Amino acid sequence: VCACVRAFLHAYFRAYVCRKVPVRDRGLMSGATRMIEKQREIREVDKQLQTHREEFELKTESLQRRRDEVKKKEEKLKESLLKFDKFLKENDSKRGRGEKKAEKERDAVRQKEGEIEKLKEECAVLEAWRLRLQRRVEKSAFYWTFLEQVLRLYEDVWELLGRFATLLSTKEQLRQRESEVQEQADGQRGALQRHTEQQSCSILQKNNLLSQLQTELDQIRSNALRWENTWYHIQTTAAKETLLLGQIKVVTLNLYHMMGGTTGQEKGVAIDDTETQLKKVSDVIITDFEPLTLIHINPHQLQHPRHPRPTPICIPLQQIYRWCNLNCTPH
Secondary structure, X not given: OHHHHHHHHHHHHHHHHOOOOOOOOOOOOOHHXXXXXXXXXXXXXXXXXXXXXXXXXXXXXXXXXXHHHHHHHHHHHHXXXXXXXXXXXXXXXXXXXXXXXXXXXXXXXXXHHHHHHHHHHHHHHHHHHHHHHHHHHHHHHHHHHHHHHXXXXXXXXXXXXHHHHHHHHHHHHHHHHHHHHHHHHHHHHHHHHHHHHHHHHXXXXXXXXXHHHHHHHHHHHHHHHHHHHHHHHHHHHHHHHHHHHHHHHHHHHHHHHHOOOOEOOOOOEOOOOHHHHHHHHHHHHHHHOOOEEEEOOOHHHHHOOOOOOOOEEEEOHHHHHHHHHHHOOOO
């Protein structure tokens, strides 16, 4: 801090105190005037120095106060650091004691868990032994109950022996009866097996027959579908032929009327008599008409007069007759 203050004063003195006073003309000033001027300059310099000294004292006091505050803060920080260090040491000691205590507790827990596992194993062994003894007791209880019932039923030993002999003979009879029943059951089982095999063979034959019949049925259905298509084609063709026949009859009737023929009268031809109508039309055409000459005119030739005139084309009566059959409409 002193070095900073010293540097500040030195810079201030060089800037303000050591500045040069403007030199006046020495020939115009007397010695008293120069002395008064110097005194005035000295007073101004003293005044400036006093002002700077006061500012310096104020700044020094301010720096001292700040220095005191910094010292106080340093002392507080030192105290805080000491307290924090003490707290850390206490915390470390507590943590160490806690870790040791936790380690001891974990060791105790592991020890208790090992003891619990051992006790569980011992309990499982004892439980298995108890169950085994209980099963033996349950098995042996039957004999105890049987003997108690025998003592209640037969007080005399000879009576018990007689009953035992009777039970032995009855057991032998039941064994013989069981063997007979077993033989009968074996015979019935064999018969059932044979019957099952026969039925299986019969079912297999029926399945084969069913498969054959199914194949025949599929073939018959295919043939029926083919004949249905043929029948539909025949019906369609017959309808077309019938329509064509009707058109021919109508055209023939129209030609017959055009040739002057009559129908429905005593001398006329019946409406349904198409053959007679055709015969009369052909007779009229053959006897009364010669080959016709038709002029075929091209539409382009009509639009362009420079083209040559069309030439006549001869068309036979058979073509006229065919054209009439195809294009005449009924009246």
